[in-house]
Amino acid sequence: MGLRDVRVLLLYPPVQTAPGAVCKPNGSLAYPNLAGALRAHGVDVGIFDACVGADGDPLEEMFAKPVPMPNGFLRTGVSDERILEVVADADIVGITSIFTDHETMVLRCARLIREAYPEKILVSGGVNARSRLSRFVAAGFDAVCLSEGERTIVEIVEAVRRSPRPDFSAIHGVAFPDGDGGVRINPTRSQDVVWDLDELPMPAWDLMPNPRYWKIARPHTGTYEPGVELRYAQMMTSLGCPFHCAYCHIAGEQEGSLSGPIGKFRVKSDERVLAELDTLKGLGVQHVFIEDDSLLGQKRRGLRLLRRIQGAGVTIADVNGINILHLLKRWKPDHEVLEALAAAGFTQISLPFESGNLRILRKYASNKLNIEMADIKSLIIAMKEYGFRIYGTYMMGYPDETMEEIERTLQLARDHISWGLDAASFLIVVPLPGSPLYDMAVAGATSPRTSTRTR
């Protein structure tokens, strides 16, 4: 039996934004990574970001005039008709769902495509999708990747090549409708996880709508002048994190979970990172956003890498925050690290303080920083002397957090600003799907079940 040619289209849906909030395109690394894997396998693959569109779509008008939606949010992106036109010649449509606040538009796009094209194979993935399987299957998805998808998407394509009504039952790390109104789950095995990240194909950044991202200039973090082109891209030098905080999905990504143990900290080689930087520079990228969850998770390796990328010819910002502990040595600023960050081209760094209370940090944030021992004033002053723009993030509303504890966190932020911090972001603790906090909330416990035992 001959195999069918299969075309894959990876779709970022339009973005819905609360009035008054900043609309930023998704542009996550999921698609460069998946497209790179598919292309290495000889698959015809394209990427379409419905938030920014492609040639012929009115980019500036879409961002200047977002469309009010019945739910009170504003929609930025191309029309439904345009989405259906773009996906028309694809056999498989992938829609990533990493960010929970994008779920509504992901499911809406799935229903739209399913109704117009019943024969197309719809695939999703990402921590939000795998944590909300019944919703995704009900919306029309044929398969949900449960873990890092570079290998799984290739196996899905092979199944579709064999048959337009594919059988996913032999693929590990995937969930799909069981044909009886339920969801069949093929768990991820430890051997399905890519332990040597250098084995992953080079991400296909060239398929992203880079000129449109650069024109709109709204990366995930940092501040940049509106209307000024920003030639940026994102990359990761490591996956996973050595910390397991209750509000983070990584804490749930362990052995025996749906995703398998992808929360384990894994790194790319220095050579691989340099090759990725070269690829980005070849595309005209001038600003690189490091999306690692813990860039200095192995501090010696991190320092070595920073020295290797000196002179790479790009500026670098850290998006997800560098663990503050890694910027300290015996609770004082670690000038070896700060110097290396500056020399490597870092210009903007986020500092995830999370809370001003040791009790909260110990209970919910892996005890990752002793806020009472750390000399944060000296750290902030030192970071400003090195020329970094620095932002602090602070969380409030942990389940059993008192008003006095919140006030302590706010006072900490005031102190940080007075010492030179450029800006403070305040986030309300939300039990995001995939995190231990979400499981507690769904179980009906508003505080961790261990709380009564540890008092």
Added chain:
Amino acid sequence: MNIYRANMTGTLVPAQVLEELRSRAWHEINRTGWKDAKKAWAALAS
């Protein structure tokens, strides 16, 4: 993605109070230049 809304029930500090605290803290603690930069990017229906 910034989270502005509280959605847990039963927290010691109620959701509405948390949202008011968050908003007030952001405006009180941040500098004018930063707030203006953020506002310039805000999505508004035309």
